[in-house]
Amino acid sequence: MNPYEILLMLDPELPEERQGEIVQRMRQAIEQAGGSWTGHDAWGRRKLAYEIDKKTEGDYHLVTFDSDPATLAEVSRVLRITDGVMRHMPLRRIERTTQPREAGADSAPSESAEHSRGREPAPVEAAVRTSE
Helix, strand or coil: CEEEEEEEEECCCCCHHHHHHHHHHHHHHHHHCCCEEEEEEEEEEEEEEEEECCEEEEEEEEEEEEECHHHHHHHHHHHHHCCCEEEEEEEECCCCCCCCCCCCCCCCCCHHHHHHCCCCCCCCCCCCCCCC
């Protein structure tokens, strides 16, 4: 089982009942294939960067679930042919396993960082070994 998320952009002219029906059908397909539904977050109506089918807005939904790749492919195939779905983007979620570094834990910038800011890197002291 892999963690996935799909960002759906639905036609803003669809009634809320139809939007809920599309999301519910996704959930049923995922659970019938042995996957598990993690959540659904309705983002609401947003303005589009460019017109799609003469529409300037879309209704966004973020759906998260765990399934196998075959189930994701089937859900994506069904979304492509479903009326009312303007766009969808399936992604594999990458869950962070390590804790983020604390601020100041490694506060010294690297030499390449100093060089990229236009500064000369700090001189490096070389140990000289003398023979006795």
